[in-house]
Amino acid sequence: MKMEEKVIEIKNISKVYKIENFKVNALNGINLNVTKGEYVAIMGPSGSGKSTLMNIIGCLDTPTKGAYTLDSQDISKLNDNRLAEIRNKKVGFVFQTFNLLSRYSAIDNIELPLIYSKGRLPKPRREMIMDVIISVGLKGREKHRPSQMSGGERQRVAIARALINSPSIILADEPTGNLDSRTGEEIMAIFEDLNLRGSTILLVTHELDIARHTDRILYLSDGIITGEEKIKEPISAKDTLKNMPTLEDRISKLEENKNYEKDI
């Protein structure tokens, strides 16, 4: 077996929260490795420690114990400012609720991580933004504000924003949770495409159908990983979309049936 480059290396991390005088063990010794270009889903019921794990992987939080290495950099002991830099450069967040700034246009939202980037940008800002807008299929909608866009379009803006700094990992937390199944599938198709082009993607979900799009599913329960499943044949979102009738198709089919009934 060839040596694959590890992007995420988590060794025996645990997280303890203190709520008043009680100690809550959110994570109890998690071990997890993700290699470059992998597409991994994390599943688990609420309260299983999913969010805590996501926060630690996304560098929003640090573990109480254990070691976390992201892109061969030890994250466990970094201060707030260094964590912010890592989030900016190496992590791309996609949230269930999109988390776009409502007063900002798509372009301005996508630009946000660049504002907080240190150093020179590889390309002019404008070009970088247009590149990601095209890659998520939003061309022509870039001047719109979130309130003028559909849920699917908003999530595309969020994905574009996550991609702008070419992060080491994309962290998607229930990205299809607020979308209808067709739009959700479209978003999954974007992730699929990104993964094919080499992006490492971590997907948190509680829908098995969504999780089965990935290469590997990790099951989390009570702060430990209780199981792991390799998916031999992941669902292809593109294929699903082909077979999924659009709303317009359905309506026209219904009308046809009605006409047929009348004729009889």
Add this chain to the structure above:
Amino acid sequence: MKRIFENLKVAFKSLNSNKLRAFLTMLGIIIGVGSVVAVISIGAGAEALITQNLQSMGTNVITISPGRAEPRGEGGPMRHLEDANTETIDEGELHLEDAIALQAKATLLNEVAPVLYGRNSTISYMSWSGQVSVTGTTQDFLTVQGYKMAEGNFINESDVSNLSNVAVIGNTVAEDYFGKINPVGEIIKINGKNFVISGLLQTVGTAGFGSNPDNSIYIPITTAQNKLYGTDTVDSIIAKLKNENQLDESTAEVKSILRIQHRIMPGENNDFSVSSPTQFLETASSVLQILSITLGGIAAISLLVGGIGIMNIMFVSVTERTREIGIRKSLGAKNRDILMQFLTESIILSLLGGLLGIGFAYLISWLVKTFSSLSPLITATPIILALSFSTAIGLIFGIFPAMRAARLSPIDSLRYE
């Protein structure tokens, strides 16, 4: 530099999205800065006006007034302030002899002129009549006051010694009663008695206090005392200094001469007072300055209140935008970035308020200029002061909300609904 620009962009965007709130928040600063600058400018304008008026009276002239008389005429307000400033003065009178003694004995004085201000004098010429201020004085009055003749001659020495019925009229009186006719040689009645007009004064312009010299008639003091008003006192004595830098020495000399003249024993109080426009200028300036500082201080309180208003709104804004802060932090904003974002916003609020406040001050002083004789002087000092003060207020009152925003945990704020 790039960061500052980004912060400005973000701040303007968020202020722009809530214009009414931004304006109402700024209102406190606008009113505060506006009133501070306006009060200081009006004070400066008043000071300039008084200085100008007093300088037109001559800085080398001193006025001697009897003790504790009701203030009247040009010496009035000056005397009051002087009394309050220096010494206790007993009641007393001044007479023509005092002026003669001063003229004879004082080595530091040039001309000395006793003055008697007319009481309710009715003048008439042909069928016109009216009230005009009549001043009894001597030939030296013209030199002491620095007035100039337009036509004819001023009262002369023999007019005074002969109790002549001659009058010199001011420009306004001439215009009112004679129009374009040369009044010299004409005869007018003052309180029913005939006077020959011997001369016409050039326009003096208002001296600010007491009677308007252009609307006055000057007659020999002896005539005024004996024929018109029946008194042997004079209202004041004015004298011109030989050297205006010897004000204190001259004043001391006048006092010693008059003490002898009035037979005042050592240890007893003077029954007269000596004052000069220079002294009054200093007193008036310091009074006005105290007034300006007091009023400006009261106005500054509204600046403080405005600052608290900014702090209040910034706290509301931080709470409202908790989620935005979470989003920005998740995208790599550091605590410092969030701090600067909110601080920039509050400084822009207060600085913009300060600029509008200066506009407000210009509006107030324009109104004052239009509807009163005072023209406020807006100088750079209060503007710079007000602007830096309001910026400081934005900084001071913005720092706490900004710090709260910066300290928010990204996880909690992302979850905030």
